[in-house]
């Protein structure tokens with residue numbers, strides 16, 4: 603497998619009007635191989651969209667990236683206040699497929715105007731007709747109707763709007779696509795159509811890899827090769843989709859999956875009605891492991907010490923319990939605290 607993305611130690615904070623810093627992504631590393639979809643899951647407010655903004659180089663105040671590195675195809679960029687990211691990276695190396703297609707297309711522009719704007723924003727030498735030819739070819743290759751180019755956004759269905767935004771976000775063949783809740787506003791058949799289209803685009807090598815952010819675990823299980831589970835600004839577990847959903851090695855992953863998914867064989871005998879307690883405020887997160895106040899198998903050290911990463915870059919659990927129980931999935935006691 604060829605490595606596409608190594609993002610290391612990402613840290614970003616929202617600066618609040620009263621001068622505080624809320625670290626919504628705190629020491630997060632993300633790795634992706636060529637051709638992979640990495641799903642990012644977690645409860646609302648855990649920092650998923652913030653991570654997507656950092657990876658797609660679309661952060662803006664009050665969010666500030668404090669530190670981290672982004673390496674794509676071996677090209678490395680330091681992130682932070684003094685970083686100088688080449689303009690060509692946005693859109694052509696990394697691209698964002700934003701949340702809610704409705705809001706990302708201006709109602710007064712036709713789709714064709716947007717296509718021309720997006721392509722020429724990255725390369726002024728491309729003539730409008732060339733940009734439109736490129737869009738027509740892409741639409742045809744994905745079996746989408748070319749007439750969408752002449753439409754206004756309100757004339758398209760929600761599903762077609764989101765597929766169109768996806769085509770526009772990837773016209774420059776980005777190496778990495780960050781898809782932030784792309785299916786959340788869609789009905790089930792439009793979700794399926796969008797996911798099939800994304801996977802087809804990946805096969806066609808229109809993009810090199812996808813980071814797919816959503817709170818929707820059933821969708822994530824369908825689309826992802828690997829899944830990262832986020833909690834309170836940190837990734838607590840990463841692994842291939844089947845091992846995360848069938849044999850989680852972090853108590854939070856198990857609780858989240860048990861609460862949301864149709865129970866897997868291990869969980870079939872029980873139904874977890876939500877996770878006890880509520881996520882912490884990121885303005886003042888708990889010490890040690892941030893999940894320890896809600897965890898059913900926490901040790902004393904979990905309250906005081908940052909948990910170790912047990913495993914390698916592509917499959918690990920940040921957990922003292924996992925360190926003491928090599929290879930074991932977490933017990934049901936962990937999710938019934």
Ligand SMILES: Nc1ncnc2c1ncn2[C@@H]1O[C@H](COP(=O)(O)OP(=O)(O)OP(=O)(O)O)[C@@H](O)[C@H]1O
Pocket residue numbers: 616617618624626644645646647648649650651652653664817884
């Ligand atoms: N403008 C802001 N000022 C201060 N804190 C913020 C701001 N925007 C977001 N946050 C904080 O950052 C945290 C992460 O937000 P983010 O939107 O990345 O979470 P998320 O997991 O994507 O949630 P959701 O699924 O609801 O979109 C939130 O807990 C919130 O407290």
